[in-house]
Amino acid sequence: MYLIIKDLSVPIQILKMRALLRRIPEKHAKHATIQDDLIKFESGYRGEQYVKYYLNFLPQNNFYIFHDLRLSTNSHTFQIDVLLLTQKAAIILEVKNMFGTLFFERQFHQFIRTANDKEEGFPNPLFQVQRHRSLLKQFLTDQKAPAEFPIEYLVVISQSSSILKTTETTIDIFDKVIHAEKIPLKIESLLKRYTNTILTSRQLKKLSTSILAHHCPPNHDILQKYEVSPAELQRGVQCPDCKSIPMQRKKGHWLCVTCGITSKLAHKQAIIDYLLLVSPTITNQKCREFLFLSSRFAANRFLNSMELVLRKNGRGSSYCLPESQFEK
Template identity: 30%
Template sequence: MILKKRSEPPEIFQLESLLQRIPFNHSQFPHWTEKLRRITAGFHGEQRVDSFWQEITLPIPHYLIHDLFIKKKHSTHQMDTILVTSRFILVLEIKSISGLLHFDQQTRQFSRTNKDGSIDGMRNPDDQVRRHEKWLEQFLTERKLDLPVIGAIVFAYPSAVIQSKAGNRIVIQSSGLPHLLDELLASYQQDILSKALTKKLAVQLLKLHSIKQLPELILPPDYFRGVFCPKCQKGQLHYYWRKWACKSCSFSDPAAYLTAIEQYRVLCGPTITNRQFRDFIDLKDPAVTSKLLKDAKMPFEGSYKDRVYLIPGKNRGTESNSIDFESI
């Protein structure tokens, strides 16, 4: 059973919004473009690994939790996938990288050799898994549960060629996930937890999940203002006769401005005023802007003249913080 599905990282929408509104010649444009590429590739790799779970049938009580983010006082744990079973807990660190990969056990360095012969030093995924294993072991100890914790590194694509392993660490290609589960079931044949306790443990883990805050980005003064066409990705939409229309294509939609409100939230903050929204979408008429904000049905504070609207976090580009534990 999947307790928490994987959702698109909100950073993707944030970076797409930023790149749509800054000039190509901006000094940070290449940096943000590359960051978007990496985050998107990572998400697609995780989705690829997720698809292999459909081939796996487990004859024991089990619960899957994707993208578990746990915020502690001085550190965080972001675990790509956790499988809680009645016999063991499996935690996966998923990597969407290519090239010749080398783990150095003495220096704890992890490197990649590219096709052109260049070498990139990267964060060691073995160390990341070790951190997660230790935290989970402590979590179980506090609840007086003696359940094995197994960490594995999964490379999403076959273009990742593993030259040297990370000691005894389980390192596999994503296609090997079904085989790994068969091996674990053969190695751990006795149930340690009942079905009810397995479920209780998984829910306790899920309740620790918190929303990862988006990084703060600063729009340059010369950012592009307006509501942009989602169809042709070229033109700026113009508002007339109560709808937004694109002059470059046939697209029109009276609710197209809602995307701009979502962009404002991830780029500028969770509150917005009439003046701020007028400036953001390049609309001159305060009365029209007031109607648009009212039609968006957002909660607000203050009187008509000094009204501040609260942009809900449930919009696209953010993760919902509501989990119905009663239905689990």
């Protein structure tokens, strides 16, 4: 049996980068950089999706599962791809969605990938997950978890076609590096090493609640990160077909003057883009300005139809998009 305490969802960074690419011209100086970064983030997210599938086959133990967890301790913030909690131990999974031949070199502690006749060096994921283990240990100490509560870790390569290599004298690395399909058997093997139950069911539940309460989602200013000014964003409703901006409001629907299609709902993506890029809240006036919309009543109807959270402040009102709606 397992219980997903924090589920996997589309990372907010991906949503913001997608929105930014919709709102800047292809000839923009940062377009290619943002596109490359988006490819990397989406690859990582797909890797975590693969891992989530294999977690369905976990052995029959009581598991509490956290996906994409971000915690802080002693002014250090760290992100864990997957955290498994049991009464006997915690297990960290560091997920890498990489193809080709992956070589773990021990002498210089290098992690080298060879793919398409190209050799590249990457940060060693074993060092990364060991650092996360140390920080998690401190975090659990802060939460009054028993000092003897063990923390295991694994580097999970999501691509089953990837070839893992190391030197003969360092074969022990593969006790910590596995393909995603081996997750159920490997975790079952890990837990057999521990015969003592450290946490009671009540303590496990309390600790899980505390971990979730301390999760701190990233709140990066995507425009600041890529040095894009709000004035550089293309305002208006984007055509869902040919992607041109802006569409025109004609007789109760949106008309694309480039390809001629019409839409009644194209404004929704534009409002979401504003919330992702410009500000986490939007007013009726800002909505009209961003959509090139003249009708206050139409803007009010659009905002109220999108299941946004209404915030009343004195004489004005603003709307924000709840986190659960972003991936929709």
